[in-house]
Amino acid sequence: MRRLSKVLAALLLVSLLGASAVTAVAETAKIEGVTLTYVASQNWVNKAGNVDDALNQKFEEETGIKIDMQVVPDDQYANVLKTKMSTGEVPDIFMVSGGIGAEKYLPEKYFADLSNESWVSRYVDYAKQGTTIGGKVMGLMTWCVDGWGILYNPAVYEKYGLKVPTNFDEFKTVCQTLKDNGITPVYEIGKESWHWAVWFSQVGPFAASKHEDLYGKLNRNEIKFADVPEFEQFLKDFKEAYDLGCFGQDSLANPWDAAYEVLGTGGAAGFLAYQSYQHEVMDKYPESGADTWQMYPIPFAGNNMYSHSAGGNMRVAYKDSPNLKYVKMFFDFLTRPDNLKTFYDGRGDLQTNPSFVDVAGKPTSSGESIVKNAPGGQGMDMEYGVKYWDNTQVGIFIQEMMLGNKTPSEVLKAIDEKRQEMFDATSAS
Amino acid sequence: MKPNQIYSKWFVMPAFLLFFILFLMPSILGMYTSFTNWNAMSENMRFIGLTNYVKIFGDSAILRVFGNNIYYAVWTSLLKGVFGLLLALVLNRALKTRNVLRMIFFLPMIISNLIVGLVFQQIFHPAHGILNEFLKLIGLGSLARGWIIDPGLVMGSSVAIEVWKAAGFNMVIFLAGLQSVPAEMYEACDIDGGNAWRQFVNVTLPFILPSIVINMLLNIISGLKVFDVIFALTNGGPGRSSEVISITIFNEFSYGNYGYATALSTLLFLALSLISISVIRFYMRKGERAME
Amino acid sequence: MKRRARMTNLSLEILMWLISLLILIPLAMILLNSVKNVKESAIMSLKLPTEFHFENFSQVLSDDKVVRSFFNSLLLSAGSTVLTIVLSGLAAYVLSRNRSKGNRLLYMLFLLGLVAPLNYITTVKVMQLLGIINTFGGAILLYTALFIPFTVFLYYGFIGSVPRELDEAAMIDGCRGLGIFFRIIFPLLKPVTMTALVLNFLNCWNDFIIPLYFLNSSRKWGMVMLMYNYFSRYVSSWNLVSASMIVNMVPIVLLYIFGQKYLISGMTAGAVKG
Numbered sequence: 001m002r003r004l005s006k007v008l009a010a011l012l013l014v015s016l017l018g019a020s021a022v023t024a025v026a027e028t029a030k031i032e033g034v035t036l037t038y039v040a041s042q043n044w045v046n047k048a049g050n051v052d053d054a055l056n057q058k059f060e061e062e063t064g065i066k067i068d069m070q071v072v073p074d075d076q077y078a079n080v081l082k083t084k085m086s087t088g089e090v091p092d093i094f095m096v097s098g099g100i101g102a103e104k105y106l107p108e109k110y111f112a113d114l115s116n117e118s119w120v121s122r123y124v125d126y127a128k129q130g131t132t133i134g135g136k137v138m139g140l141m142t143w144c145v146d147g148w149g150i151l152y153n154p155a156v157y158e159k160y161g162l163k164v165p166t167n168f169d170e171f172k173t174v175c176q177t178l179k180d181n182g183i184t185p186v187y188e189i190g191k192e193s194w195h196w197a198v199w200f201s202q203v204g205p206f207a208a209s210k211h212e213d214l215y216g217k218l219n220r221n222e223i224k225f226a227d228v229p230e231f232e233q234f235l236k237d238f239k240e241a242y243d244l245g246c247f248g249q250d251s252l253a254n255p256w257d258a259a260y261e262v263l264g265t266g267g268a269a270g271f272l273a274y275q276s277y278q279h280e281v282m283d284k285y286p287e288s289g290a291d292t293w294q295m296y297p298i299p300f301a302g303n304n305m306y307s308h309s310a311g312g313n314m315r316v317a318y319k320d321s322p323n324l325k326y327v328k329m330f331f332d333f334l335t336r337p338d339n340l341k342t343f344y345d346g347r348g349d350l351q352t353n354p355s356f357v358d359v360a361g362k363p364t365s366s367g368e369s370i371v372k373n374a375p376g377g378q379g380m381d382m383e384y385g386v387k388y389w390d391n392t393q394v395g396i397f398i399q400e401m402m403l404g405n406k407t408p409s410e411v412l413k414a415i416d417e418k419r420q421e422m423f424d425a426t427s428a429s
Numbered sequence: 430m431k432p433n434q435i436y437s438k439w440f441v442m443p444a445f446l447l448f449f450i451l452f453l454m455p456s457i458l459g460m461y462t463s464f465t466n467w468n469a470m471s472e473n474m475r476f477i478g479l480t481n482y483v484k485i486f487g488d489s490a491i492l493r494v495f496g497n498n499i500y501y502a503v504w505t506s507l508l509k510g511v512f513g514l515l516l517a518l519v520l521n522r523a524l525k526t527r528n529v530l531r532m533i534f535f536l537p538m539i540i541s542n543l544i545v546g547l548v549f550q551q552i553f554h555p556a557h558g559i560l561n562e563f564l565k566l567i568g569l570g571s572l573a574r575g576w577i578i579d580p581g582l583v584m585g586s587s588v589a590i591e592v593w594k595a596a597g598f599n600m601v602i603f604l605a606g607l608q609s610v611p612a613e614m615y616e617a618c619d620i621d622g623g624n625a626w627r628q629f630v631n632v633t634l635p636f637i638l639p640s641i642v643i644n645m646l647l648n649i650i651s652g653l654k655v656f657d658v659i660f661a662l663t664n665g666g667p668g669r670s671s672e673v674i675s676i677t678i679f680n681e682f683s684y685g686n687y688g689y690a691t692a693l694s695t696l697l698f699l700a701l702s703l704i705s706i707s708v709i710r711f712y713m714r715k716g717e718r719a720m721e
Numbered sequence: 722m723k724r725r726a727r728m729t730n731l732s733l734e735i736l737m738w739l740i741s742l743l744i745l746i747p748l749a750m751i752l753l754n755s756v757k758n759v760k761e762s763a764i765m766s767l768k769l770p771t772e773f774h775f776e777n778f779s780q781v782l783s784d785d786k787v788v789r790s791f792f793n794s795l796l797l798s799a800g801s802t803v804l805t806i807v808l809s810g811l812a813a814y815v816l817s818r819n820r821s822k823g824n825r826l827l828y829m830l831f832l833l834g835l836v837a838p839l840n841y842i843t844t845v846k847v848m849q850l851l852g853i854i855n856t857f858g859g860a861i862l863l864y865t866a867l868f869i870p871f872t873v874f875l876y877y878g879f880i881g882s883v884p885r886e887l888d889e890a891a892m893i894d895g896c897r898g899l900g901i902f903f904r905i906i907f908p909l910l911k912p913v914t915m916t917a918l919v920l921n922f923l924n925c926w927n928d929f930i931i932p933l934y935f936l937n938s939s940r941k942w943g944m945v946m947l948m949y950n951y952f953s954r955y956v957s958s959w960n961l962v963s964a965s966m967i968v969n970m971v972p973i974v975l976l977y978i979f980g981q982k983y984l985i986s987g988m989t990a991g992a993v994k995g
Binding site: 449547 | 734
Binding site for chain 1: 577
């Protein structure tokens, strides 16, 4: 018994000494004694490398200001950030999605106005728009405007005499031929509920082209999803494609990581992806020839448009932070052309359309081909333009549809009900 | 000497105050937001009475979700208890490699739920998972299934994984209980000519009754509260077929329906409190009679 | 030992090892995954890696946050576990021996802690009021508050099996409350203490939620958080995740072995005499 307590006491002592020793060393190296707290989701920083960490470190070496970047698991991110806001523990810097997704973090209350920063003039158009809320530039965006489309292997299509489908019937034919030859037409990572929603999100611009101010009306609750025939038609086509086996056997079990192998080894000839995805496949499977692959818009319900995001994610400065001037220094540092270049070099997923004029984009063949394959033009997808859109929520409804538990119109009804709840909750409050 | 002087309330106060101030009190106070329209879009809250609760009771999907919880809680409690007890009984005997075996069966408890979810996603994968491969190998290929994509099977698979993970927990508690059985009692029973079963019922069982109650209650509570294991395995899917209440609560918080989510969380708390207090009071009364 | 008993034990032992395969196989998958390269580790399987990449471990261990986060985890886990055991053991002892109406009520309240949801916002506010938010001390106290219900519950169940006569004997010898507990009763509860020790330490060591909400500096975070540096929605290095998971598991395994050796081994049947 005494031995136990001795050992435990020793453990405590050792750990206290250890923790304080490390702190002591750090103490003497600091120059200015300022630490900026920077909260980000694990999905948004340091992807396939350490470029965010490296830049933080470089800033500290140049100025002595420390950056404490707290990487939060993605599914906890929104909850952690909202809790910190509600309790007055707002970080100096945090990241939010551009477009409508930023609203739930109450920009007017928490975001600093960055409209007069020197780097704003070097924004590319989409970045300026994506970071502007209520007429003010409120975020530093070093991201990439991107869209989702059906990435496909032209060599396989050519082998079987297939052309890029421009409508649903042609799509079905393409799928049938590929299936007959033992190739999954469009591999679906059905375990990820958000991915199903991304499909549906892409038909937004096309529907908006048929209904004036569709997004505006949806956001003012003047029209419902159930009232838009293109939405129901899209879901009907989507379900039909699923039933025909276009997405492979057991697609509901496939996780995100499984797609690389199937595509890289030729087991599938298509995948709903973003523009830089083909390079990720190429990195892992150099023999796949993935950098020659191309992309076309989802040909359901007559869709023929290239739909894209509002620019991606941005960094926000806390309006009432005592360290605001240091945050602005950090933003100045990040937007220096040499640092921008370092950043984009380290982020292979963001290179196609950088947010600043200082960095040249590296368009991919998917990016170029999808624009060519979209005679209808382009527009912003629903995830970034429609209020109260939640990929997980919509994705679960679509999964239920694929399982046969909901009809397309019931899916739309469910989406409307959930949005109505939010409209009710936010009215007169 | 009066009991209150030796067994002074002061000894309880440190634990109770710490627990109450930092945990129980904030938890209960926070439940008032379930009567408001608190949501992500605004930091003002409007009192709306029982609206959230009415909505919950009117939602048939939630009933199905709670059905998942009950199925899961009942099955995992039984199976974890039975396997845990069997493991403890066997590993309490003088086996040579007893300590190593105890370690092995406890190991799953140490692995993070995220990794458990990942590993079993792979094991249960319909096409390349080793479970189906194994079945095909031994000629039982017809039994191969979509273990985590077939809505009818997915809860059963979750039960299996929880038993895999936490039978070791039950085992550890049973082992602690078995340590309190004096060796003399076993010898006495042997002299009286008792067989293994009689030995178990007459000698072992009374001593491990506390462990049984502890395990059963904790199993039921964790079964009704489960989140991590299922979330990591299926996210509640496909669709909502493996959704459990904690996942519903988590999702509602993510969508921004904070008041509604708190109402769900409060209802879960009330249900669980009722269950645990009834079980304990029942056991306490029985125990009191048996003690003296 | 009788020959028949020895045979039974042997066959049981073999049976146990066969059953343990159910556990060893998934574990093997994780181990194998930790020495594969990034591409092969995307799908966990029993396939052997084409090359063994033991440097995954050195990569995980050379992360400059590893040493600090190890000590953070150690401080939080050891601190909260010790505090929990001392406070809970004492409380459960009194509640179990003296079952007055008031004590029964207190016990019920402790039980509510087994099922109550942790409310982040109100708890942060309470800790702000007390001035302990974002401190190690505050986190230790919070963990303790969270572990007390289970530990009290555990001790309460087992204290009943320690006869009251021992208390009376100690009192005759001149011991008072605290003395009776720590000198007589507590040593007899070693198996329970070890169980509570391992389980609470384990829960604290593997927890990443409390630091997220209550410790606002990543310099105070524990080892389990490092795992999250290696994966994200789109790009994951599952081999590094597996490796960091295994590194994270080692201390607990060591603790369990320590607990077995020093706490249990002295407690073969016959602990409660006379």
